Amino acid sequence: MKMYDLITKKKLGQVLSKDEIEFMVQGYxxxxxxxxxxxxxxxxxxxxxxxxxxATDLTLExxxxxxxxxxxxDYLVDKHSTGGVADTTSLIVxxxxxxxxxxxxxxxxxxLGHTGGTIDKLESFHGFNTEISNEKFLKxxxxxxxxxxxxxxxxxxxxxxxxxxxxxxATVNSIPLIASSIMAKKLASGAKTIILDVKCGKGAFMSxxxxxxxxxxxxxxxGKRANRxxxxxxxxxxxxxxxxxxxxxxxxDSIKVLDGKYVPRLSELCETIVVKTLVACxxxxxxxEAKDIYQNILTTKKGLDKFxxxxxxxxxxxxxxxxxxxxxxxxxxxxxxxxxxxYIANIDALSLGKVAMDLGAGRVKxxxxxxxxxxxxxxxxxxxxxxxxxxxxxxxxNRTIDKRLIDKxxxxxxxxxSKNSEELIYEIIK
Amino acid sequence: MKMYDLITKKKLGQVLSKDEIEFMVQGYxxxxxxxxxxxxxxxxxxxxxxxxxxATDLTLExxxxxxxxxxxxDYLVDKHSTGGVADTTSLIVxxxxxxxxxxxxxxxxxxLGHTGGTIDKLESFHGFNTEISNEKFLKxxxxxxxxxxxxxxxxxxxxxxxxxxxxxxATVNSIPLIASSIMAKKLASGAKTIILDVKCGKGAFMSxxxxxxxxxxxxxxxGKRANRxxxxxxxxxxxxxxxxxxxxxxxxDSIKVLDGKYVPRLSELCETIVVKTLVACxxxxxxxEAKDIYQNILTTKKGLDKFxxxxxxxxxxxxxxxxxxxxxxxxxxxxxxxxxxxYIANIDALSLGKVAMDLGAGRVKxxxxxxxxxxxxxxxxxxxxxxxxxxxxxxxxNRTIDKRLIDKxxxxxxxxxSKNSEELIYEIIK
Numbered sequence: 001m002k003m004y005d006l007i008t009k010k011k012l013g014q015v016l017s018k019d020e021i022e023f024m025v026q027g028y029x030x031x032x033x034x035x036x037x038x039x040x041x042x043x044x045x046x047x048x049x050x051x052x053x054x055a056t057d058l059t060l061e062x063x064x065x066x067x068x069x070x071x072x073x074d075y076l077v078d079k080h081s082t083g084g085v086a087d088t089t090s091l092i093v094x095x096x097x098x099x100x101x102x103x104x105x106x107x108x109x110x111x112l113g114h115t116g117g118t119i120d121k122l123e124s125f126h127g128f129n130t131e132i133s134n135e136k137f138l139k140x141x142x143x144x145x146x147x148x149x150x151x152x153x154x155x156x157x158x159x160x161x162x163x164x165x166x167x168x169x170a171t172v173n174s175i176p177l178i179a180s181s182i183m184a185k186k187l188a189s190g191a192k193t194i195i196l197d198v199k200c201g202k203g204a205f206m207s208x209x210x211x212x213x214x215x216x217x218x219x220x221x222x223g224k225r226a227n228r229x230x231x232x233x234x235x236x237x238x239x240x241x242x243x244x245x246x247x248x249x250x251x252x253d254s255i256k257v258l259d260g261k262y263v264p265r266l267s268e269l270c271e272t273i274v275v276k277t278l279v280a281c282x283x284x285x286x287x288x289e290a291k292d293i294y295q296n297i298l299t300t301k302k303g304l305d306k307f308x309x310x311x312x313x314x315x316x317x318x319x320x321x322x323x324x325x326x327x328x329x330x331x332x333x334x335x336x337x338x339x340x341x342x343y344i345a346n347i348d349a350l351s352l353g354k355v356a357m358d359l360g361a362g363r364v365k366x367x368x369x370x371x372x373x374x375x376x377x378x379x380x381x382x383x384x385x386x387x388x389x390x391x392x393x394x395x396x397x398n399r400t401i402d403k404r405l406i407d408k409x410x411x412x413x414x415x416x417x418s419k420n421s422e423e424l425i426y427e428i429i430k
Numbered sequence: 431m432k433m434y435d436l437i438t439k440k441k442l443g444q445v446l447s448k449d450e451i452e453f454m455v456q457g458y459x460x461x462x463x464x465x466x467x468x469x470x471x472x473x474x475x476x477x478x479x480x481x482x483x484x485a486t487d488l489t490l491e492x493x494x495x496x497x498x499x500x501x502x503x504d505y506l507v508d509k510h511s512t513g514g515v516a517d518t519t520s521l522i523v524x525x526x527x528x529x530x531x532x533x534x535x536x537x538x539x540x541x542l543g544h545t546g547g548t549i550d551k552l553e554s555f556h557g558f559n560t561e562i563s564n565e566k567f568l569k570x571x572x573x574x575x576x577x578x579x580x581x582x583x584x585x586x587x588x589x590x591x592x593x594x595x596x597x598x599x600a601t602v603n604s605i606p607l608i609a610s611s612i613m614a615k616k617l618a619s620g621a622k623t624i625i626l627d628v629k630c631g632k633g634a635f636m637s638x639x640x641x642x643x644x645x646x647x648x649x650x651x652x653g654k655r656a657n658r659x660x661x662x663x664x665x666x667x668x669x670x671x672x673x674x675x676x677x678x679x680x681x682x683d684s685i686k687v688l689d690g691k692y693v694p695r696l697s698e699l700c701e702t703i704v705v706k707t708l709v710a711c712x713x714x715x716x717x718x719e720a721k722d723i724y725q726n727i728l729t730t731k732k733g734l735d736k737f738x739x740x741x742x743x744x745x746x747x748x749x750x751x752x753x754x755x756x757x758x759x760x761x762x763x764x765x766x767x768x769x770x771x772x773y774i775a776n777i778d779a780l781s782l783g784k785v786a787m788d789l790g791a792g793r794v795k796x797x798x799x800x801x802x803x804x805x806x807x808x809x810x811x812x813x814x815x816x817x818x819x820x821x822x823x824x825x826x827x828n829r830t831i832d833k834r835l836i837d838k839x840x841x842x843x844x845x846x847x848s849k850n851s852e853e854l855i856y857e858i859i860k
Contacts, residue, residue, distance in 0.1 A: 040470065
């Protein structure tokens with residue numbers, strides 16, 4: 001078999017067989033196939049795509065390039081979001097699922113973008129540590145049902161090699177390549193049930209519903225073909241999800257939801273994710289039972305307790321839960337006032353993400369240092385009524401907040417005489 | 431400027447500017463742009479193409495990556511064929527143009543394929559040598575108007591680097607890349623008038639007229655934008671061009687044409703090429719004058735004399751012209767007989783090329799040794815009448831000729847009750 005012939009096949013839009021994909025992935029993993037052939041192949045895949053079977057074969061080959069976690073528990077669940085603004089669902093959903101009796105063994109990253117990743121956010125608790133051994137990780141998972149670890153190099157290592165090549169050859173935005181990269185890590189981490197939250201809209205990687213649907217279906221089907229319980233939700237990212245953008249600010253927002261407070265949009269999506277997961281992994285017989293479990297966990301604050309248990313188990317300071325003033329605070333803050341009365345017609349998620357980044361909440365480059373306290377708190381969400389002069393939002397940063405950013409923030413929120421149409425969940429694939 | 435951004439632009443089908451192409455070609459030439467980015471770009475070009483200006487900019491950048499020959503002669507002409515079966519036009523056209531007062535400074539290759547390149551063919555004359563110094567090359571060109579040299583490493587060297595990468599990444603068959611690669615070498619060699627013979631059909635690289643036309647127009651326009659006199663002919667390669675396939679056999683066929691004999695198809699194409707070139711470079715005022723010059727050269731055998739002069743000037747044994755038995759002969763020959771009477775309806779050029787290769791006339795790999803005496807002589811050409819039992823063709827080889835090859839040869843020639851439509855020249859662009 002020759003890589004040249006495989007490139008030719010894909011270039012002509014033909015389907016690669018399992019053996020051919022195995023040859024390609026293993027050859028690349030073993031440095032027998034050079035980067036220049038792989039990058040030509042990736043560009044051909046960008047143009048010609050892959051069918052479900054090819055994407056599945058690619059995913060499974062990447063899985064078998066490294067270690068596979070085998071945690072023998074029917075209720076082992078995992079959740080993945082393609083990333084959005086004010087999306088702190090993981091911090092809410094993970095402890096609730098653990099409180100419901102699921103096992104959540106989460107590998108999280110730091111990532112680039114308008115805020116840090118789950119690990120960055122959790123480091124808002126002084127002492128919290130995800131650099132734990134596999135043994136401790138598994139032991140903690142058995143004891144409290146939840147553990148969070150940084151991404152290990154041993155899960156699907158060839159995915160990292162391929163991703164690094166995509167990153168420098170403009171071949172990142174290919175749906176089968178995105179889907180297989182995400183799913184390889186999810187499958188390698190052993191979860192029996194995987195719930196995907198694919199964001200769609202101006203503030204997301206997938207800006208149109210068609211693209212989001214294609215990505216969601218591709219990942220869903222890869223998971224199905226690999227015998228996992230799958231749910232994929234396509235949710236809105238034209239507007240920010242919750243009220244907080246920024247690492248510590250999102251942690252505080254998630255504690256509020258776990259404490260039973262209702263946060264527009266965020267609470268609704270969390271409920272949907274939890275309910276669908278409980279049904280998919282068979283912790284609940286049906287929708288109503290799952291909803292009761294969710295409500296009960298909120299009422300009894302068992303989710304909040306589980307969150308605290310997780311933080312303490314991994315070295316974090318649990319006293320923050322009782323005293324939010326212990327979280328780092330930003331030196332500077334600046335209020336954005338409504339310049340007229342009306343309904344909040346639009347909050348531009350993409351634009352807010354950029355403001356948050358400029359405030360210091362995210363990373364542009366891998367080694368940028370995040371300002372955990374930086375970010376934005378929205379006081380009103382979409383379609384809520386506001387009066388001229390009221391505070392619309394507050395910006396937080398340890399840098400001085402210049403007028404340009406305030407103006408940009410103002411432009412991101414528009415006020416109108418009438419309500420706007422607003423959707424949160426476009427589609428659920430199950 | 432970043433190569434990543436240029437790949438993205440091309441991937442999205444956008445046009446690269448002159449500066450961007452310069453950045454890309456120089457960066458690749460200087461090893462500042464890695465192979466893996468260049469191969470992703472080449473695949474994006476394969477899918478999205480290049481417009482005329484981009485292809486011209488690419489060509490000129492490749493030209494300026496190396497030496498440019500400056501021979502100050504208005505009648506300096508060059509001819510390029512994209513390669514076909516029984517295509518020995520160069521051996522005929524080059525001496526005729528020189529006899530007509532043009533200067534033909536020809537760089538030729540050895541090449542891979544069903545026969546060798548022009549250099550291989552000319553080595554049928556014992557002692558003929560193309561490894562000559564630039565000084566001798568230019569001196570000979572001044573004295574006798576024609577000289578043939580092997581391709582130097584100094585003309586458009588980055589083209590060789592890009593071609594080598596295309597060759598292993600399945601990105602050879604992109605029309606702007608083919609066109610710029612050919613034209614870079616032609617422009618660097620300094621010819622004022624360039625005549626292109628683009629082959630079209632089953633036995634050619636461009637199998638459809640649309641593809642051939644696109645390649646022809648692309649090269650034509652690159653040449654025009656570089657201020658050269660250009661002619662592009664699109665000629666048939668469904669059927670072989672002449673009656674001989676194989677290095678020495680083609681030399682003998684070309685001598686026949688220069689000696690005034692009419693060889694079907696081959697003679698007609700040579701006349702067209704010469705006539706169009708003479709008009710384009712202004713050696714002739716018009717078609718009729720050019721045709722008279724051509725006929726006169728054939729009648730007076732000045733083309734044949736020029737060919738002999740060339741061979742002797744570069745160390746070849748000129749006595750072969752008087753005694754063809756001096757050419758190496760194959761140990762084995764085998765006749766193909768007509769199994770019925772009728773008209774020759776089809777001679778499959780592609781299939782004949784493969785038979786010639788199997789007889790030893792061509793190279794599969796760069797370092798294969800060519801059997802100069804091997805090949806095929808056709809006794810009848812397309813639409814000629816043949817009787818059952820007559821010899822259709824003879825195979826020559828220094829290997830034993832097995833039955834499989836004879837059968838394959840038989841299948842390549844079909845005989846029918848009626849004549850078939852036959853075209854030689856599809857289009858002339860000028």
